[in-house]
Amino acid sequence: MDEIDDIKKRVKEVSESLSHFMETGHLADNISHLTTNASILKLLAKRLGEIRKNNH
Numbered sequence: 001m002d003e004i005d006d007i008k009k010r011v012k013e014v015s016e017s018l019s020h021f022m023e024t025g026h027l028a029d030n031i032s033h034l035t036t037n038a039s040i041l042k043l044l045a046k047r048l049g050e051i052r053k054n055n056h
Contacts, residue, residue, distance in 0.1 A: 007044050010040065017033070017037055
């Protein structure tokens, strides 16, 4: 369960980061920021899927 708690924490961090992504005002920076956060969320979702599959 610790791993799930860690994933929840990371999702919260990404959510908070996304809520402030327009602060730089530079389109390229914002796109990079969104891409990075999307990649993190994709990896977290994949890991949650693996955990769920292993628990069934």
